[in-house]
Amino acid sequence: MAHDQVVQPSNHVVRQALRSDVGTVARVLAEAFDADPMMRFVVPSTRYRKRLTALFAFETLLSPQGSWVAVADGEIAGAALWGLPGARPPGFWPTLRYSRYLLRAFGTGLPAALRSFRVIEDAHPASPPHWYLQTLGVARPGRGVGGALLRDGLARADAQGLPAYLESSAPENVAIYERYGFRPAREIVLPGGPTLTAMWREPVRGGQ
Numbered sequence: 427m428a429h430d431q432v433v434q435p436s437n438h439v440v441r442q443a444l445r446s447d448v449g450t451v452a453r454v455l456a457e458a459f460d461a462d463p464m465m466r467f468v469v470p471s472t473r474y475r476k477r478l479t480a481l482f483a484f485e486t487l488l489s490p491q492g493s494w495v496a497v498a499d500g501e502i503a504g505a506a507l508w509g510l511p512g513a514r515p516p517g518f519w520p521t522l523r524y525s526r527y528l529l530r531a532f533g534t535g536l537p538a539a540l541r542s543f544r545v546i547e548d549a550h551p552a553s554p555p556h557w558y559l560q561t562l563g564v565a566r567p568g569r570g571v572g573g574a575l576l577r578d579g580l581a582r583a584d585a586q587g588l589p590a591y592l593e594s595s596a597p598e599n600v601a602i603y604e605r606y607g608f609r610p611a612r613e614i615v616l617p618g619g620p621t622l623t624a625m626w627r628e629p630v631r632g633g634q
Contacts, residue, residue, distance in 0.1 A: 504564035591627070
């Protein structure tokens with residue numbers, strides 16, 4: 427599926443992200459996650475926003491087929507990064523190619539950050555195949571952008587008859603995801619840090 431567009435209600439257009447969108451996607455996600463408990467825990471506070479932007483640039487570059495953006499009034503207003511079922515991990519060379527972004531994000535704090543990410547990864551269900559919502563964020567909440575992105579991704583999962591999975595690092599978002607069919611599956615406790623809620627959603631026949 428190459429850069430297809432899905433027009434949502436409320437005049438949002440959701441499409442796959444282009445390589446030229448990476449900088450904008452990273453900035454939008456950094457704005458959205460500025461106060462996120464997990465990001466505040468793993469990303470050093472010095473030059474925090476720049477570090478967070480570098481981290482999201484890294485994540486977007488490593489998932490070109492799973493990155494979608496919502497365009498509102500001609501501007502990218504939000505983004506969703508999905509891990510696609512059956513997709514292979516990025517591998518050594520792509521990770522090495524973009525490792526400078528990780529170093530910009532964490533500096534000497536990289537080993538500690540990787541330990542936290544490993545805890546989250548170890549809790550990730552290995553089966554059955556599923557869509558994994560790694561990141562979803564909008565620059566300005568309240569315009570329906572997040573809902574448009576979420577509906578778009580879940581419609582794709584439903585069309586394949588596949589479940590979806592996410593970790594919510596913000597407790598107030600759990601109820602929002604429940605409205606889209608997700609259910610809490612377990613808690614993931616980061617040593618010395620916040621607790622995340624792992625959530626699972628079974629596919630809906632015939633769409634939502």
